[in-house]
Amino acid sequence: MPIHGVFDPAFGAVADTFAANFRDRGEHGAAVAVYRDGRKVVDLWGGWADPARTRPWREDTIVCMMSVGKGMAALCVWMLVDRGLIEMDAPVARYWPEFAQGGKAGITVRTLITGKAGLLYADHAPDGAGYDWDVMIRALERQEPCWEPGTDHGYHSSTAGYLFGELVRRVDGRPIDTFLAQEVCDPLGADYGYGTRGADSDRVADMIPSAESHTFVQSRDPSTKLGRAWRMRPQSPDHYNDRRMREGLMPSTNGHGNARAVARIYAALACGGSLDGVHLLSAATIDRMREESWFGQCAMTDRVFRYAHGFFLNEPNMSPMGTNPLAFGHPGAGGALGFADPENRMSFSYSPSLMCAGGGLGERCAALAASVYA
Structure with missing residues (x-):
């Protein structure tokens, strides 16, 4: 399979692993990128952009990276925290008064962004209403928590993007997609x-689904927690x-881009919050973002996660991010990943079209992330 792009010889192991993914691990089409010290050192792509193999994966190909978008929504919230516009220990209802319904008046921004709010579902939304922002927000305003907020933890698989996005809109005035574009993606x-x-x-x-993907299978089965969500x-x-x-706008899952773009955004977070003259937030705020909030079984997926404040932390089984336990980022169902490693001033991203099997990120992503540190 032809592979295109460039890489620093010091990161040749990444290129070798990317080739091995096509040769030995069934890769169909993908891209991988690495930044070190704010400089792009790996930018590779290859394979096909469609199941029939009629469209080659090009330099500018983009793909749905699923829940990688939740990390981007969390970043937007943290940028407002960094600017002093949101206080982490303030009630969400201070900024979004209607949120207080259903016993949620005491939920703080910190409780929300750490996955401890218990808002796993939008039960008051009609079936299929996910692309109607106003309907989803009204439903989440009425939603009652699954547990006493702060007493348990779970990955807010379908709802986090709406919750973070509406908080940003209430404070800043811009929809989350506009804020992300104007404050992060376009400047970078x-x-x-x-x-x-x-x-x-x-x-x-x-995207090419996998019948062996836990997320793909369970999210289509209404009898499961993911199916309900x-x-x-x-x-x-x-x-x-x-x-x-x-x-549409569904920031929990429909962020589209490629490894080069996501690695560039995380490169800013790996380099103290700024890259090439574009400042996102302070190094001190980045350290707050990646403080561990829980490490254990997730109430939504029943898998063991290591979670920070809107981001996942490095954990070899579910979110492999190299050798630094303080690396942080966000995975996407099927194997996509973006993460920052501030101690090594490094960032990484992988954007595949073929979903992996199982409940983690799969062997292709894990092998690439490990190869960065080889």
């Missing part, structure tokens, strides 16, 4: 956003490639 020149931002359809790679997603035979998925 990062080809990433919620939905495809009007990109030519030929530039968008098709994702009931709000419009159903279609190929919903990952549905037009609504590519054009």
Whole structure:
């Protein structure tokens, strides 16, 4: 399989592993990128952008990176914290008064962003309402927590993007997709956003689901917790490639971009909060973002996660991010990943089209992340 791009010879192990993924691990189409000290040292892509193998994966190909988008939404919240516009220990209802309904008046921003609010579901939303922002927000305002807030923890798989996004909108005035574009992606020149931002359809790679992906299978089964959570997603035979998925706003799952873009954003976080003259937030705030909030079984997925404040922390089974236990970032269902390693001033991202099997990030992503440190 032809592989294109460039890499610093010091990171040759990444190129070798990327090639091995195609040769030995069934890779279909993907990209991988690494930054070190604010400089791009790996930028590789290869394979195909469609299941029929008629469209080569190009330099500018983008793909849905699933829950990587929740990390971007958390970053937007933290940028407002850094600016003094949000206080972590203030009630969410200070900024979003309607949020106080359903016994949620005491939930703080910290409780919300650490996955301890118990708002795993949007039970008051009609089936398939996921792309109607106002309907989803009204439903979450009415939602009652699954537990006494702060007493348990769980990955807010479907709801985090709405909760973080509406908090940003209430404080800043701009929708989350506009804030992300204007404050992060456009200044950095990062080809990433919620939905495809009007990109030519030929530039968008098709997602290829795996029947062995725990997330894919459970999210389609309404009898499971993930199925209950994702009931709000419009159903279609190929919903990952549905037009609504590519054009709508669902920041929990429909962030589209590529490894180069996500690694660039995390490069700023790996280098004290700034990159090439673009300042996102302070180094002190970055350290607050990656403080561990819980390490244990997730109430949503029943998997063991190591979670910070809107981001995952390095954990070899579910979120492998190299050798630094303080590395942080966000995975996406099927194997996509972006993370920052501030101690080594390094960032990494991987954007595949073929979903992996199981409940983690799969062997292709794990091998690439490990190879960065080889």
